[in-house]
Amino acid sequence: MGITTTHYWTNLIRLLRGDRVLEPLVASYCVTPYCNLNCRYCEDYGARRNASAQTQPLPLAEAKRLLTIIRQAADSLIFTGGEPLLYPDFDSMAAFARQDLRFRSLTLLSNSTLLPNHLDVLRYLTRLVISLDTVDAQAWDQTLRAEPGTAQTVINTIDSIAQSKPKRLTLIVHCVLAPETLPQARDVLDFCTARGILFSCSPQSVNNWPRYELMVAEDYAAFIAHLIELKQHGAPILGSLPYLRLMLDLQPYPCYPLLMPRVLPDGSLAYPCRPIERGGTAHGGRINLLECGSWAEAMRRAVSHYGLPPLTCGSCYQQCYVEPSLMQAQPLALLREVVSFPLSQRADIRTFAPG
Amino acid sequence: MPDTSRVIVVGAGIAGLTAALHLAERGLRPLVLEADERCGGRLKGGPQVVLNHAGQTWRFGTEHGVHGIWSPYRNLQAMWARHGIRPVLVPARGEEWVLGAGRIIRRAEVGRAIRESWVPAPFHYLGLFARPRFLAMVTLPDIFAMAAVLATLLAALSIDPLAEEQPLAGMTLKDFCRGWTPTLVAFFAGLARNALPDNPRDMPASGFVAFLRFYTLLRRDAWAFSYLPTNGGASVIEPMASVLSAQGGQVITRACVMQLDHQPNGWRVTWQQNGESHSAQAEHVILAMDAPSVEALLRANPDTSEVAARLRLPAGRRTATVRLWFDRAPRPPRSEAGILTGDFTLHNFFWLSRIYDEYIRWSRSTGGSALEAHIYGPPQLIAEPDASLLARAIVDVNRAWPGLKRHLIHSVLARNDATHTLFQVGLPDEHLGVVTPWPRLFCCGDWVRDRSPAMFLERACVTGVKAANAVLTELGLEAWPLLPYPQPEPLARQFELSMYQIRKSMRWLR
Numbered sequence: 012m013g014i015t016t017t018h019y020w021t022n023l024i025r026l027l028r029g030d031r032v033l034e035p036l037v038a039s040y041c042v043t044p045y046c047n048l049n050c051r052y053c054e055d056y057g058a059r060r061n062a063s064a065q066t067q068p069l070p071l072a073e074a075k076r077l078l079t080i081i082r083q084a085a086d087s088l089i090f091t092g093g094e095p096l097l098y099p100d101f102d103s104m105a106a107f108a109r110q111d112l113r114f115r116s117l118t119l120l121s122n123s124t125l126l127p128n129h130l131d132v133l134r135y136l137t138r139l140v141i142s143l144d145t146v147d148a149q150a151w152d153q154t155l156r157a158e159p160g161t162a163q164t165v166i167n168t169i170d171s172i173a174q175s176k177p178k179r180l181t182l183i184v185h186c187v188l189a190p191e192t193l194p195q196a197r198d199v200l201d202f203c204t205a206r207g208i209l210f211s212c213s214p215q216s217v218n219n220w221p222r223y224e225l226m227v228a229e230d231y232a233a234f235i236a237h238l239i240e241l242k243q244h245g246a247p248i249l250g251s252l253p254y255l256r257l258m259l260d261l262q263p264y265p266c267y268p269l270l271m272p273r274v275l276p277d278g279s280l281a282y283p284c285r286p287i288e289r290g291g292t293a294h295g296g297r298i299n300l301l302e303c304g305s306w307a308e309a310m311r312r313a314v315s316h317y318g319l320p321p322l323t324c325g326s327c328y329q330q331c332y333v334e335p336s337l338m339q340a341q342p343l344a345l346l347r348e349v350v351s352f353p354l355s356q357r358a359d360i361r362t363f364a365p366g
Numbered sequence: 367m368p369d370t371s372r373v374i375v376v377g378a379g380i381a382g383l384t385a386a387l388h389l390a391e392r393g394l395r396p397l398v399l400e401a402d403e404r405c406g407g408r409l410k411g412g413p414q415v416v417l418n419h420a421g422q423t424w425r426f427g428t429e430h431g432v433h434g435i436w437s438p439y440r441n442l443q444a445m446w447a448r449h450g451i452r453p454v455l456v457p458a459r460g461e462e463w464v465l466g467a468g469r470i471i472r473r474a475e476v477g478r479a480i481r482e483s484w485v486p487a488p489f490h491y492l493g494l495f496a497r498p499r500f501l502a503m504v505t506l507p508d509i510f511a512m513a514a515v516l517a518t519l520l521a522a523l524s525i526d527p528l529a530e531e532q533p534l535a536g537m538t539l540k541d542f543c544r545g546w547t548p549t550l551v552a553f554f555a556g557l558a559r560n561a562l563p564d565n566p567r568d569m570p571a572s573g574f575v576a577f578l579r580f581y582t583l584l585r586r587d588a589w590a591f592s593y594l595p596t597n598g599g600a601s602v603i604e605p606m607a608s609v610l611s612a613q614g615g616q617v618i619t620r621a622c623v624m625q626l627d628h629q630p631n632g633w634r635v636t637w638q639q640n641g642e643s644h645s646a647q648a649e650h651v652i653l654a655m656d657a658p659s660v661e662a663l664l665r666a667n668p669d670t671s672e673v674a675a676r677l678r679l680p681a682g683r684r685t686a687t688v689r690l691w692f693d694r695a696p697r698p699p700r701s702e703a704g705i706l707t708g709d710f711t712l713h714n715f716f717w718l719s720r721i722y723d724e725y726i727r728w729s730r731s732t733g734g735s736a737l738e739a740h741i742y743g744p745p746q747l748i749a750e751p752d753a754s755l756l757a758r759a760i761v762d763v764n765r766a767w768p769g770l771k772r773h774l775i776h777s778v779l780a781r782n783d784a785t786h787t788l789f790q791v792g793l794p795d796e797h798l799g800v801v802t803p804w805p806r807l808f809c810c811g812d813w814v815r816d817r818s819p820a821m822f823l824e825r826a827c828v829t830g831v832k833a834a835n836a837v838l839t840e841l842g843l844e845a846w847p848l849l850p851y852p853q854p855e856p857l858a859r860q861f862e863l864s865m866y867q868i869r870k871s872m873r874w875l876r
Contacts, residue, residue, distance in 0.1 A: 029478075219454075220447035227847040262852050263437040263587040265482075290454025292595045293726035318720075321457035323481065323590040325437050 013115060014086045015361040022270070022339055031320050032310065033269045036335050036360050037087035037116070040078070040274045042095040042104070043068040048122050049156040050142075052189055052215045055285075056093045058156075066277040069301075071100040075107050077278045077300055082108075084272075084306040087116035087361035093276075096125040102132045109135035116361050120185075123168045124161060133177050140183045140211070141169055145195035146202045154192065173206040182208050183249055188231065189215040190224040196234060204246060211249040212238070214258060219286045219327040221261065235259045242352075251357070253337045253344045254330065266324045269310075270335040274300065282313040283320035286327045294318065335360075371397040373837055374635050374648040376623050376663075379407025380823055381810040382654030383606045384445060384830030390613035392834075392843050397646065398610070399621040399637055404599060405607050407656070408432050408785060409823075411599025417691060417776050420732040426724055427597040430782050431687040431740050432823070433703075433716055434458070434560070436591040438580060440849045441820070442827040451605035455592030456721050462704030463553060464715075464766050465503050471766055474499035475701055476553075480582065481589040487858040488519055490586045507547050514545030515554075522583060523858070524865030527572040527791045529817050534791070537571035549707075556705035557582070559713050561822050563683040563742040563786045570790030573680075577789075580821045584854035584862070593702075593721045626651065628669040632806050650806045650837045654830065656785040657813040658682045660798065673803050678796040680813045682784035684748050686741040688712070688759040691776040695719065695735040696767045706766065711747065711758040712739040715766075734775070737763060742786075752779050787813040789821065800832045806840070808833040819851060 018034035025033060044064040046056050056064075069077060081088065088108060095101055108114045118138040126141075133139065143165060145151045151162035172182055186199045196212065203210040214221035214231070225231045239255050242248040257264060268284030275281055279297035281288035287295035295317050303309035338345045338360060348357040375386045378400035386396040404410040412428035435443065435455055446452035461477030474497060483493030494500045495509070521542075527534055534542075539558075543551050543566070555566045558577045562569045582589045594601045607617055618639065625636040625645075632649040653660050657679040664674035702720040706712045718736045719729035725736045739759055741748065747755075756779050764771045789812065791797065797815040800808055810829035812822050820828045828848060835845035854862060 218447040218450045218452045220443065220452065223444045223448040223849075226444060226849055260852050261440065261849075263590045287454055290595070292454055292456070293723045293730070294454075294456055294595070319459070322459065322478075323437070323587065324455070324457040325435075325443075325590065325592055326455050326457070 013361075015115075018085075019339065019360050022267075023342065026340065031267065031269075031322055032314060033267050033339070035085045035272050036270045036339070037089060038081045038085040038272050038274060039089040039091055039331065040081060041091050041093065041276050042074075042098045042101065043093040044276050045097050046093040046122075047097060047124060048094070048161070050154055050187075051156060052154075052187060052217075054216060054218075055289075064276075066275050066279070068098055068276045069278055071103060073278065073301060074100075074104055077274065078104070078108050078112055080300045080304070080306055080309075081274060082112045082114065086114055087118075088114045089118040089120060091120040094122055094125065095119060096121055096129050096132075102129060105132050105135040122155075123165050124157075126168050126172075127164075133172070133180055136180055138181045138183060139172065140185050141165065142187070143169065143184045143199055143202075144186050144189065144192045146198045147195060150192065150195065154189075169208070170206070173208050183211050184208050186210065186212040187215050188212050188225060188234070190222065190228060190231075193225070193228065193230050193234065197237075200238075200241075200248075207247065209247045209249045213330040214328070216327070216329060219329070221258070221328055226261065232259060245352075250330070251334060251338060251344065251348050253341060254334045257333060257337065258328070261328060263323050263325050264333060265322055265336060265340050266332055267320070267322075267336045267339055268324075268332050269320055270339055271331050273331075280309055280313065282317055284327075284332060286329070287321070287324075294321075371395065371646055371648050372841070373397070373650045373652065374399065374633070374646060375652045375654055376635070377401075377407065377654035377656075377659075377811075378405035378607070378617055378619070379654060379656075379811070379826065380409060380442070380603075381812070381814075381826035381830040381833075382407075382652070383603070383610060384442075384827045385652050385654060385810055385834040386615050386617075387445070387449070387606065387610050387613070388831055388834035388846050389837060390610055390615040392838055393614075394837075394841075394843075395614040395616070396610075397648070398615060398617040399623055399635070400617060400619045401622040401655075401659075403620050404603075405617060405619065406599050406603035408782075409598030409603050411597045411603070412780060415689070415776070415778055417728075419691070419693070419728075419734065419775060422731075424724075424728050426689075426728075426736075427600060428689065428778065428780055429597040429599060429687075430780075430786075431685070431738060432598055433593045433721065434591045435594060435823070436581060436588070438588050438820070438851055439824040439827070440851065441831065442824050444849055445827060445831075446602065446606075449606075449609045451602065451609060453595050453601045456595050457592045458590070458703065460701035462701040463500075463503070463556065464704060464706045464710070465549070465552075466706065466708035466710045466762075466765060468709065469765075472503045473700070473704075473766075474503050476500065477589065477701065477704075481586050483586055487586050487855040488523060488583050488861055489516070489857070491515070491519070504549060505547070508549050511545060511547045511550055514543075515550055518543055518546070519578070519583060520861060520865055522575045522578050523862045524869040525575060526579060526819070527576050528819055531794055531815070531817070532572065532791065533793055533797075534570070534572040534575070535793075539566040539569035539571060539574045542571040542574060552707035553705075556707050556713065559705070559742055560740070562788060563685055564788050565742075565744060568788075570680075570788065572791040573789040576791065576819070577821055580819050584858045585852060586855070593716075595721075596723050623663060624666075626663065626667050626670060626807075628804065650808070650840065652808045652810060652833045652837065653802075654810050654833070656682055656811065657787055658784060660809065660811075670804060676796060677798060678792050679798060680790050680792070681788050683743060683786045683788050684745070684784045685743070685782045685786050686748055686755055687780045687782065688739045688741070688756065689718070689778045689780075690737045690739070690760065690763060690774060692735045692737070692770045692773040693775050694733060694770065694773045695729065697769050706739075706762065710762045710766070711741060711755075712762045713742045714740040735770075739763070748781075755779055787811075789813060791815065800829055801836055808836050818848075
């Protein structure tokens with residue numbers, strides 16, 4: 012039984028006791044704050060914020076020490092950014108995580124523009140998530156605010172990886188649903204279905220909430236309902252049914268942000284979650300994992316300084332927090348995912364849909 | 367100062383600012399007139415309190431006392447998010463019920479028990495009886511009375527006073543809760559008191575049923591809520607006013623509207639500001655004040671007085687807010703808010719040192735704690751001198767949290783005008799809706815008649831959007847869609863339909 016499974020059962024017991032300090036199921040490490048694209052909906056990083064990045068990436072030696080600390084708490088890791096491949100030693104870092112630390116699941120979230128120069132890294136990964144909101148290269152270029160032709164490179168890269176079918180690597184295309192690109196999301200879905208690529212999506216977030224224009228759009232509701240139906244019929248769609256239903260009507264949900272802790276580029280843990288930490292209030296902040304030396308000590312200091320994590324927060328509907336929370340709080344829904352869907356498509360407790 | 371404007375909004379509370387923002391987003395340049403020196407109505411910020419403590423000077427904001435943003439406040443939060451001004455809210459962890467009877471003080475956590483109950487709605491309150499502390503608070507008659515409580519809740523499922531425009535005339539909470547014990551009546555009145563600031567004898571049944579249905583009866587998670595991270599003025603009202611200005615709207619404060627004159631092309635609005643009289647012409651006017659002010663304005667003007675004389679608008683209630691600072695924290699730490707019933711003078715309490723940013727930082731630095739408590743009446747109690755009310759509050763706090771005795775370091779009492787609506791549903795020809803009997807004159811606010819199930823801040827927002835939509839539609843511009851509310855839980859929905867059918871057939875039998 013892996014550490015994630017142990018944590019899942021431990022967390023269930025803690026929830027029954029009313030304890031909200033839960034063990035992580037998967038950790039997310041933001042390798043670098045820098046990005047080479049400038050997606051117009053990006054709220055966190057993006058090239059326009061490169062010059063004002065508040066945290067700097069760690070040197071490789073420090074990053075390895077950080078990964079060692081993260082490994083104490085989780086055996087599933089998501090590399091994210093910015094664009095993680097902008098980190099100069101990313102390949103070495105991924106190799107260290109896979110070969111030395113033996114993370115069972117390694118996911119890379121990338122815009123894929125730099126991927127052709129890093130194809131070797133694929134052998135260390137278990138999942139590769141590439142963002143694509145439309146298969147119309149011109150429209151995608153506008154969203155990315157990139158040089159003409161960038162989007163075509165992304166689409167070609169996805170195509171090429173899908174055709175090469177690397178062993179033990181699951182390819183996922185993640186689509187941000189925005190009112191402007193919503194009609195094209197169906198094309199992305201068709202593109203993925205035709206190539207056997209897993210499709211994942213999340214609504215565009217504005218101020219930590221799904222964008223208003225989406226929530227009042229009949230097209231959005233129709234698309235999510237379509238996804239639910241397709242998923243029930245075995246289409247390669249990532250994202251559990253409870254998550255998709257939640258995205259439809261925005262019900263409050265019990266949130267357990269510590270299930271997917273986010274580690275920032277400088278090695279600090281965003282406690283209890285990124286939205287609250289970014290809010291700059293007294294209810295959350297950063298705890299530097301390298302200074303603490305261990306995951307347990309970092310959590311002890313965080314809880315002691317900022318208090319217990321919230322519950323049914325309602326501050327965000329970000330997939331990375333929603334899905335683990337739903338699966339942890341609803342064991343029967345998780346069981347249904349396990350029974351109903353193949354391994355790659357279900358909301359496995361260590362490989363949730365990316366957000 | 368403009369002499370003409372296409373739209374004038376009178377009142378810069380949540381309803382008025384919402385209406386103005388939605389108009390400004392469609393390219394209109396609304397003029398907002400606010401009688402107070404600050405925008406916000408019940409969410410406005412108050413004067414600062416300066417506290418010298420532990421060798422430092424600390425400054426704290428004050429306010430009316432509105433803190434909670436409930437999960438069903440969807441349109442309000444969506445509007446804030448759309449403009450990038452939605453604050454990172456502070457999720458509520460638990461609410462405590464403190465029951466006082468002489469020297470005996472009993473307490474139990476009830477908020478989490480309701481929203482996290484394992485029993486589906488509408489029976490989720492039964493989950494309270496699985497809590498030993500709750501059981502220790504109630505007596506055997508209370509437990510026997512639970513049958514009557516459930517029967518009443520099912521009756522509440524059978525009727526939707528807002529959607530059916532059913533005023534339940536003459537009925538109060540006391541009538542609605544026949545067969546309940548005083549403890550249970552006090553408990554439910556305590557849950558509702560922030561929205562319905564009165565004692566059970568005078569709490570309108572239509573308002574109480576609407577409250578139950580919106581906040582708790584149909585879904586367990588409807589009771590999930592968060593707090594604003596600091597006073598409403600700083601956290602949401604000032605940002606809303608800034609966005610409005612950036613979009614071309616204008617807010618004039620200390621502008622007390624005295625007269626509305628009907629003109630062929632709209633209305634001439636006259637207001638007093640700093641002793642001087644001003645007026646402006648508008649094609650459309652939206653009244654976004656509290657109900658007593660709207661009633662007074664309409665009755666005072668010849669063009670509206672005749673119809674206004676027939677209106678029966680919900681009353682406002684004067685309330686008082688007490689803030690107390692202590693040099694230590696209560697031990698052990700409990701829920702950050704709750705209700706006080708029994709023989710307490712105070713009704714609601716909030717540990718600001720666990721909610722508000724500036725209070726938390728002070729508390730972490732000094733080890734102190736700060737409590738806000740509300741007094742909702744009765745009127746003769748509110749009329750007592752400040753010193754008397756404060757003394758009562760301090761006695762109550764010393765009883766409820768004996769560990770804080772002799773640790774009080776500062777206290778402030780604030781009195782609120784009669785602007786807190788005692789919501790009730792009125793008959794269509796007596797209760798003003800968004801569309802009024804007068805052309806090009808609209809209303810919005812948490813007291814306005816409307817079929818939406820929303821209450822309190824969400825109702826102010828929804829009616830604000832609807833008032834803006836009414837203007838936009840008349841001008842041939844695109845109206846704003848509203849977000850729907852989640853469906854009731856399946857069992858609650860089933861009971862709702864069944865109870866409605868039973869009610870209809872009983873009427874047929876009669």
